Amino acid sequence: MNLLPLLVVFPMFMAIVLNFLHGKDKLIKYSSIALAIILMALPFIPNYGFYFFGNHGLVETMTSGIAYLFNPAKQLILIVLTLIASLTLISSAGEKQSGLVTSLVLMGLASVTAVVLSEDLFNMYVFYEITAISQTGLLLATGTENSYKSALRYLIMGNFAGSILLLGIGLLLSISGTLFIPEIHAQLLANPTNPVIYGGALMLIIGLCYGSGLPPFHTIKSEVYSGAKPFISAVLQTFSKFVLVALMLLMFKLFYGLPLFGNLQVLLIVISILGMVFGVVMALLQTDYRKLLSYHAISQGGYVAAGLALGTPLGFVAGVFHAINHVIYKSALFLGAHIVSNENKTSKLDKLGNLLPVMPFVAFMVLCAKLAISGVPPFNGFQSKLLLAEASINANLPELTIIMILVSIGTFVSMMKAFYMIYLKPNGLKDIEELKKDYNNPMLKYPKFSLLILTILCIILGIFPEIVTNTLYNSFDNFLSTL
Amino acid sequence: MRNIITRDIAVFLSFLFFGVAILYSIFNINVVEGVNAVYTSNYIVPNFVTAVLFDWRAFDTLGECLILVTSVMVTGMVFGRGLYNTDFLKSLFCENTQDGQNASYKDDEDHDLGFTSIIKVITMPLSVILMVLGIVTILAGHITPGGGFQGGALISVAYILGIIGYGTKSPIGFTHHFLEKLETFGALFFMIMGALGMAVSGYYLLNISVLNGIPLFPSPQNMGAVGLIPYLNIAVGFKVLAGLSSISLLLSTKKIFTNNSGLKSSNS
Numbered sequence: 001m002n003l004l005p006l007l008v009v010f011p012m013f014m015a016i017v018l019n020f021l022h023g024k025d026k027l028i029k030y031s032s033i034a035l036a037i038i039l040m041a042l043p044f045i046p047n048y049g050f051y052f053f054g055n056h057g058l059v060e061t062m063t064s065g066i067a068y069l070f071n072p073a074k075q076l077i078l079i080v081l082t083l084i085a086s087l088t089l090i091s092s093a094g095e096k097q098s099g100l101v102t103s104l105v106l107m108g109l110a111s112v113t114a115v116v117l118s119e120d121l122f123n124m125y126v127f128y129e130i131t132a133i134s135q136t137g138l139l140l141a142t143g144t145e146n147s148y149k150s151a152l153r154y155l156i157m158g159n160f161a162g163s164i165l166l167l168g169i170g171l172l173l174s175i176s177g178t179l180f181i182p183e184i185h186a187q188l189l190a191n192p193t194n195p196v197i198y199g200g201a202l203m204l205i206i207g208l209c210y211g212s213g214l215p216p217f218h219t220i221k222s223e224v225y226s227g228a229k230p231f232i233s234a235v236l237q238t239f240s241k242f243v244l245v246a247l248m249l250l251m252f253k254l255f256y257g258l259p260l261f262g263n264l265q266v267l268l269i270v271i272s273i274l275g276m277v278f279g280v281v282m283a284l285l286q287t288d289y290r291k292l293l294s295y296h297a298i299s300q301g302g303y304v305a306a307g308l309a310l311g312t313p314l315g316f317v318a319g320v321f322h323a324i325n326h327v328i329y330k331s332a333l334f335l336g337a338h339i340v341s342n343e344n345k346t347s348k349l350d351k352l353g354n355l356l357p358v359m360p361f362v363a364f365m366v367l368c369a370k371l372a373i374s375g376v377p378p379f380n381g382f383q384s385k386l387l388l389a390e391a392s393i394n395a396n397l398p399e400l401t402i403i404m405i406l407v408s409i410g411t412f413v414s415m416m417k418a419f420y421m422i423y424l425k426p427n428g429l430k431d432i433e434e435l436k437k438d439y440n441n442p443m444l445k446y447p448k449f450s451l452l453i454l455t456i457l458c459i460i461l462g463i464f465p466e467i468v469t470n471t472l473y474n475s476f477d478n479f480l481s482t483l
Numbered sequence: 484m485r486n487i488i489t490r491d492i493a494v495f496l497s498f499l500f501f502g503v504a505i506l507y508s509i510f511n512i513n514v515v516e517g518v519n520a521v522y523t524s525n526y527i528v529p530n531f532v533t534a535v536l537f538d539w540r541a542f543d544t545l546g547e548c549l550i551l552v553t554s555v556m557v558t559g560m561v562f563g564r565g566l567y568n569t570d571f572l573k574s575l576f577c578e579n580t581q582d583g584q585n586a587s588y589k590d591d592e593d594h595d596l597g598f599t600s601i602i603k604v605i606t607m608p609l610s611v612i613l614m615v616l617g618i619v620t621i622l623a624g625h626i627t628p629g630g631g632f633q634g635g636a637l638i639s640v641a642y643i644l645g646i647i648g649y650g651t652k653s654p655i656g657f658t659h660h661f662l663e664k665l666e667t668f669g670a671l672f673f674m675i676m677g678a679l680g681m682a683v684s685g686y687y688l689l690n691i692s693v694l695n696g697i698p699l700f701p702s703p704q705n706m707g708a709v710g711l712i713p714y715l716n717i718a719v720g721f722k723v724l725a726g727l728s729s730i731s732l733l734l735s736t737k738k739i740f741t742n743n744s745g746l747k748s749s750n751s
Contacts, residue, residue, distance in 0.1 A: 005687035020667040053542045055686040126546035137557035177517015199508025
């Protein structure tokens with residue numbers, strides 16, 4: 001028996017149960033830790049291949065129902081996704097919390113899993129919407145006025161972008177008569193100059209930019225990341241990155257081989273370059289640590305999109321590998337920010353300082369993550385950025401490589417500035433004893449544990465990238481020729 | 484000033500290009516029948532819309548229900564029990580006093596909105612009729628137009644009508660907790676019905692009509708086997724009725740906020 005639907009249904013089931021258990025804090029705390037462990041086992045259970053819901057497979061030459069596809073690359077993505085979500089659940093055990101945060105994290109996890117797995121355009125849209133709403137809810141959990149404002153803005157933008165995406169899906173359905181992605185592609189190839197395809201592709205790109213925070217939606221997305229509590233931002237940016245990977249691959253699955261595909265590819269590369277550059281330029285200007293990290297999340301999203309948009313096998317491998325690395329080290333950085341700014345302490349860089357003697361081990365782990373995001377060996381960021389540079393040169397785009405290196409330098413500068421301001425700079429306001437008393441919170445052991453695991457992963461993937469890249473090479477070598 | 488004009492022009496141009504592209508696409512649509520032919524030529528239940536929603540694409544329907552569940556959770560976070568930080572909302576709901584301890588509510592009492600007695604007399608029978616119609620729509624969703632969504636929406640409209648006519652003294656008094664239970668039950672029931680199909684054959688949301696020789700849903704001979712569809716309709720009906728009602732309950736009354744924010748006790 002193929003247990004693929006459990007990947008989506010089990011987290012949702014538990015989300016609803018935990019939502020109902022609201023108020024029983026102790027029960028929720030222990031059950032969320034138990035859930036975190038169970039969830040990590042889920043991606044190993046199902047079999048590879050297509051799965052048809054309700055056994056509605058091929059009827060009269062058309063695929064009638066909803067299909068999911070599970071393969072090793074998707075398994076890898078889901079392992080990382082559930083790992084980050086589980087670590088977030090473990091970190092949240094140290095917070096004064098309610099079941100709502102836990103259930104929204106689970107809801108988001110299930111919906112992103114469905115977006116990654118789905119081979120059905122409309123099913124993808126439905127779960128894309130759930131992702132957007134649960135991200136808004138996680139932002140609201142902060143409960144500050146600013147987060148309420150950004151959540152409202154994010155929802156209004158979401159209404160706009162979601163409706164456009166749905167209209168695009170409607171256009172593609174009208175000309176192809178089906179929602180099963182490989183069949184849509186076949187139908188489009190049969191009539192490649194149909195003008196409706198242009199409208200559909202444009203609208204899908206707007207949905208992609210909203211879901212992943214690429215321009216023109218980069219400001220609102222960074223507001224979302226910086227408004228939420230930092231350990232929640234870790235899982236929020238993970239959701240966005242994997243939605244980005246799924247939707248970029250969708251573009252190839254739908255439009256590859258059509259006459260408009262060349263223009264589409266240029267458009268995607270331009271958007272990703274804009275994301276990279278805007279993100280890092282805005283990050284250099286920030287004085288708040290959480291905002292700085294948020295803009296870096298946008299900038300690194302641009303890297304992922306650029307790698308995938310190249311459309312070469314090496315580009316796909318580099319893009320997906322970078323997405324995986326990025327969610328690992330960026331989550332570590334957000335958890336570091338959470339430890340620093342816990343319990344409504346400030347995250348303004350000029351009010352922090354001299355934390356190295358207070359938490360030397362945390363500072364070391366955060367330094368590892370910072371070096372990883374700037375692409376310094378032997379951390380995982382270096383491996384994927386190297387692959388990205390190699391892929392863009394192989395695709396005859398050395399300009400893109402230069403931009404990537406420049407953006408990397410910007411990342412390094414702002415990250416080192418932040419490290420100096422937080423851990424090394426003398427703190428004018430408090431002496432060390434006072435600071436030690438401030439950060440002596442036993443509940444911080446949960447985020448520290450999560451941070452430790454992520455740092456270890458950063459180093460392991462930096463030294464042995466083959467663990468991930470071998471699977472990805474196998475999956476993406478023939479990806480384009482099978483379309 | 485100059486800046487604003489430049490921005491206006493940029494917005495105008497981008498809307499122009501986007502709009503022209505979309506209109507150009509839409510004028511060239513030539514709709515292909517495609518998979519709809521499969522849906523309409525394979526008979527499952529007399530109502531083809533229900534057949535598509537609850538059999539062919541039942542998992543999408545589950546997803547749409549969960550959009551509603553998530554929305555209710557998020558709405559609850561702003562107005563209801565999930566409130567985290569009530570400080571800035573206090574200023575909206577309470578009169579400011581010096582220390583905030585003796586905050587008093589601006590208008591905790593019901594207002595008489597000045598509806599004439601005609602409205603109050605008409606509201607109740609209309610609500611009852613709507614509610615009965617909703618139940619019929621849910622239960623007969625697989626043979627007549629309608630279904631779970633529509634029936635649930637009808638019942639919650641009856642509830643909202645009661646609130647509009649009578650305020651918090653509405654005779655149809657669903658409490659917030661009752662609605663939560665109903666919503667949880669609806670969503671879990673849908674998922675468990677889906678898992679039933681998985682236990683029988685390995686396919687989630689498989690439309691089984693006979694289990695161990697016993698028909699799952701008793702229906703007349705010439706109706707064919709409708710299987711799970713009526714049960715899924717009922718689950719979605721509960722879900723939608725509870726979801727829409729609790730959103731409107733949260734939006735319409737300050738009582739929930741005052742009870743949840745913990746301000747009530749300090750006041751009285």
